[in-house]
Amino acid sequence: MTDTHAENNIHPQGSIDTEVRGHVLLIAINRPNKRNGFTPKMYRELGEAYTRLDDDPTLRVGLLHAKGAHFTAGLDLPSIAPLMRRGEKAVPLGLVDPCDLGIAGYRRRVKPMVVAVQGITYTLGIELMLAADIVVAADDCRFSQLEVKRGIMATGGATLRMAERAGLGNAMLHLLTGDVFDAAEALRLNFVQKVVPVGLELETALTIANAIAAQAPLAVVATRLNVLKAVEHGPVVAMHEFIDTQQRLSNSDDAKEGVQSFVEKRDARFTGR
Template structure:
């Protein structure tokens, strides 16, 4: 069976996927254009995110990029007509990769780890902030430069930068369109780990595989409860504690967790 790497990359780029155990690798593949985003790439990315959520054998996603750079951002000549018409490149009914709950789109339930390196501009920052955990290479360069192009960041940066880093830090980088490095991104809580460039994908996979080894129902419930606390407040999240725990405690995975504890062995979770 041939792999995506065996086929030439079309001029408009593509999104490659590869399954490793319970992990879905999602690769941004347009390195000749520094992974600049086109409409087909956005559509394929949504399809990959939707596949992650819909396939019960998949538990975690890893978003990464081929070539030296995560992405230089939008391919503006290709995307501008959609902006001018007020349209989105992602079809309705699919999982929206930026994950901020737009009407007509599904929200991702399973965890996503982002592995970023080289240039990570505009939509790259927004996609990584829409993930759950980010591993960055030491050489990573970030910039949210929409104001430099006469437009606004609408992929989540205006929501998440202040949430992660505070109002002043968000305004500093959103309004100046400046460039900053991996150490600053770590300080601002935009990324969780900074590693040597050659280790970025391996570290992201290590984290994803560790997550995939946990009880899938509990992982999803925990992730969604954290997001509910952030978006709706701690009282709304706490209101779900008893019913969620009751559902989880009656699952086959919870029973397996008890057996594994008693038998002093790693648990073998099935997601049921």
């Protein structure tokens, strides 16, 4: 994983490049000559980047995007298949799982993740979207969860999250046929939140990420985790956290700053404490 702005000198196995802009960590998939197909090296570096986001207190939001015309064609099967046959994962234990599945030995991401997608967005690409929080899609996107065409099953979260987002029938339609669908269908299915003209997806996603980063970090994380708890464990379970969480947040420096900025009629300056 490298901090870089360059698009040339691409590693043959691809790379995950990172760049910090303010409180936002931009995470770039960089193997455009292979439609950003994920090798084990890239998947490991993606886990490292997600872990960096959560561990660095100066970072508040992640933004996943891709170099070139396509987000990703998915896994590079020739390089990934040996791991799959051995039942191994490319992301080392102890790191944040980019698919956020809660598998034993892996951390779940705490901070928000925004994703910008364009062009081909297949298999793992969809699963990374569904594991994130907000997705901006270019209007040239082509989506496909096509594992059944390769004799395997989607195991990065599509079988869990497609039905939750779009309903059982819609999930089965795309999971069992492996068909290709467009950005308008992805928006209808609630897989993406915004569709914009191609070329504007990263700018739009960065605007959203910066808007999130401007809010109180502790409150953003608490809100995100409570929503996920409601989805995964039910609203009653999530509701039981309301009083304790609100008490903890209300005693933070940021809550005091929120009140003071309201009184003084100015933008708040949050510190994450």
